[in-house]
Amino acid sequence: MIELRNINKTFKVARRNAGFGEALKALFRKEYTYIHALKDVTFTIGDGEMVGYIGPNGAGKSSTIKIMSGILNPDSGECIINGLTPWKNRKEHVRNIGVVFGQRSQLWWDVPVIDSFELIRDIYKVDEAVYRRNLDELVEMLDLAEIMRTPARQLSLGQRMRCEIAASLLHDPKILFLDEPTIGLDAVSKIAVRNFIRRINNERKTTVILTTHDMQDIEALTERILLIGKGRILLDGSLSELKKRNSEYRTITLEYSCGEFEEIHGITKQSQINGHAVFSVDTNIITVSDAIAHLSKNADITDISVVGASAEEMVVSLYEEFKI
Amino acid sequence: MLYGKYFSIHLKSQMQYKTSFFLTALGQFLTSFSVYLSIYFMFERFNRVEGFTYTEVLLCFAVVLMAFSLAECFFRGFDTFPTIISNGEFDRMMVRPRSVIFQVLASKIEFSRIGRLLQAIIVFAYAIPASGISWTYDKIVTLLLMLISGITVFSGLFIIYASFAFFTIEGLEFMNIFTDGGREFGRYPLSIYGEGVLKFFTYVIPTALFQYYPFLYLIGRSDNLLYMFLPLVGMLFLIPCYCFWRFGLRHYKSTGS
Numbered sequence: 001m002i003e004l005r006n007i008n009k010t011f012k013v014a015r016r017n018a019g020f021g022e023a024l025k026a027l028f029r030k031e032y033t034y035i036h037a038l039k040d041v042t043f044t045i046g047d048g049e050m051v052g053y054i055g056p057n058g059a060g061k062s063s064t065i066k067i068m069s070g071i072l073n074p075d076s077g078e079c080i081i082n083g084l085t086p087w088k089n090r091k092e093h094v095r096n097i098g099v100v101f102g103q104r105s106q107l108w109w110d111v112p113v114i115d116s117f118e119l120i121r122d123i124y125k126v127d128e129a130v131y132r133r134n135l136d137e138l139v140e141m142l143d144l145a146e147i148m149r150t151p152a153r154q155l156s157l158g159q160r161m162r163c164e165i166a167a168s169l170l171h172d173p174k175i176l177f178l179d180e181p182t183i184g185l186d187a188v189s190k191i192a193v194r195n196f197i198r199r200i201n202n203e204r205k206t207t208v209i210l211t212t213h214d215m216q217d218i219e220a221l222t223e224r225i226l227l228i229g230k231g232r233i234l235l236d237g238s239l240s241e242l243k244k245r246n247s248e249y250r251t252i253t254l255e256y257s258c259g260e261f262e263e264i265h266g267i268t269k270q271s272q273i274n275g276h277a278v279f280s281v282d283t284n285i286i287t288v289s290d291a292i293a294h295l296s297k298n299a300d301i302t303d304i305s306v307v308g309a310s311a312e313e314m315v316v317s318l319y320e321e322f323k324i
Numbered sequence: 325m326l327y328g329k330y331f332s333i334h335l336k337s338q339m340q341y342k343t344s345f346f347l348t349a350l351g352q353f354l355t356s357f358s359v360y361l362s363i364y365f366m367f368e369r370f371n372r373v374e375g376f377t378y379t380e381v382l383l384c385f386a387v388v389l390m391a392f393s394l395a396e397c398f399f400r401g402f403d404t405f406p407t408i409i410s411n412g413e414f415d416r417m418m419v420r421p422r423s424v425i426f427q428v429l430a431s432k433i434e435f436s437r438i439g440r441l442l443q444a445i446i447v448f449a450y451a452i453p454a455s456g457i458s459w460t461y462d463k464i465v466t467l468l469l470m471l472i473s474g475i476t477v478f479s480g481l482f483i484i485y486a487s488f489a490f491f492t493i494e495g496l497e498f499m500n501i502f503t504d505g506g507r508e509f510g511r512y513p514l515s516i517y518g519e520g521v522l523k524f525f526t527y528v529i530p531t532a533l534f535q536y537y538p539f540l541y542l543i544g545r546s547d548n549l550l551y552m553f554l555p556l557v558g559m560l561f562l563i564p565c566y567c568f569w570r571f572g573l574r575h576y577k578s579t580g581s
Binding site for chain 2: 011012066069070071072073087090091092094095097099101103104106108109110111115116118119122123124125151
């Protein structure tokens with residue numbers, strides 16, 4: 001159980017203009033600006049939930065993750081995770097969590113992966129039997145058998161990420177924080193990682209908190225979304241609810257051989273090149289069948305597809321709606 | 325023990341780059357050898373420096389060199405701490421259930437410092453019999469205390485250096501005045517630099533407590549028993565260093581950078 005109540009965090013940032021003179025001046029007198037990284041952040045995440053934590057860069061995602069993992073203490077507010085305050089009971093708390101920072105490695109670079117795993121086992125004082133069981137399971141699920149004896153520096157990004165995730169689960173954490181776990185991965189690796197995350201959440205009931213910019217991650221994995229912008233939680237709801245909010249829009253994509261299209265109220269043209277045109281239809285104003293009828297009046301259509309809003313578009317419209 | 329596990333990982337890692345290891349070790353040996361040469365030529369011209377003989381100075385040099393190289397070998401993690409902060413590795417340490425100071429300590433073990441250590445051992449092997457000191461138990465204890473205290477004081481300096489990185493990672497080179505400077509000054513008994521320097525290295529940075537005063541006792545210039553135990557006082561230096569570390573860590577936890 002994760003509970004955050006009225007978490008506030010302000011950073012003091014030294015500001016200085018460019019140039020040598022300014023740098024010299026900054027030696028003696030610094031000007032500071034205050035950045036409100038988090039404002040009254042409040043949410044609760046139950047055991048076994050899988051939550052997507054999204055927001056643009058600099059919105060406060062990593063600050064929240066840092067607070068929840070005990071790296072940072074907030075200025076005010078309360079955060080109780082499984083009965084512990086992370087920054088006060090750091091050592092006990094981190095035993096129960098696993099953290100994957102997508103952009104940084106936790107493996108020792110020059111030694112085989114298995115050596116890193118064994119050191120992590122000793123750092124967390126994992127019981128040998130538990131370690132064996134977890135290792136066998138993770139090796140099987142993430143298909144690591146062939147790369148266990150390879151030094152981390154020789155792994156591909158996808159292989160390394162699979163090892164990173166395994167490394168953060170060796171000690172049976174109840175909560176897993178994933179900070180951009182699919183960043184830079186190829187399509188196959190992305191799907192492997194996503195499948196694994198879903199499986200671990202289903203089978204072990206591990207609570208998963210996922211920050212990502214990849215909306216396919218969100219679509220494939222999470223039921224619930226937390227949207228943060230400018231340090232505030234703007235939205236806390238399920239993905240399907242969100243979809244409903246955006247359900248009045250449909251995108252119609254056309255292939256045509258000849259003809260003209262005319263925009264009318266409710267139909268907006270988004271692009272048109274070389275016999276390929278995309279329209280956005282507001283179903284509050286015009287039904288999809290009327291729109292198709294209207295578009296096909298003066299043109300010879302060879303192919304057509306109608307889709308609802310993608311997660312990507314939903315997030316863009318959310319960012320626009322909240323002006324972040 | 326967990327440190328042993330880290331030790332073997334570092335050993336394995338560094339043995340991946342054997343050439344680099346041997347070249348660095350050789351380089352370490354040669355630099356400190358040049359320092360030895362400078363002492364040698366000095367004594368070619370002058371028989372004594374401030375009343376200290378060649379072999380006495382060598383003994384003093386060996387103590388400082390050995391203490392420094394051992395401290396650098398095992399406390400190297402603090403020396404590279406600004407990088408640990410700036411590349412975010414420190415956040416990783418914070419999410420592991422072990423004390424962070426231990427993890428920083430274990431984050432790096434620099435085996436190539438064996439080059440410098442070897443130099444120190446050779447000089448010791450020559451100076452211990454040649455110095456004309458009659459090695460009674462109290463003298464042996466004094467020498468050991470000097471070494472242990474030296475390692476402690478240098479480690480303390482590394483910890484202070486690292487703690488500054490919690491506040492800024494720019495311009496930390498000035499700290500080298502105290503770490504490398506302590507080593508360079510330490511090749512001669514500190515009194516030869518004059519009263520002011522000696523006071524500084526007694527009261528501010530206590531290198532004289534393991535290098536100069538017990539050394540006087542060792543070579544029989546003084547029979548003040550207190551001097552023999554001053555290295556123990558020098559070891560207390562670790563306490564303010566640790567406090568400063570805690571202070572820096574608290575700052576880090578509230579700023580995150």
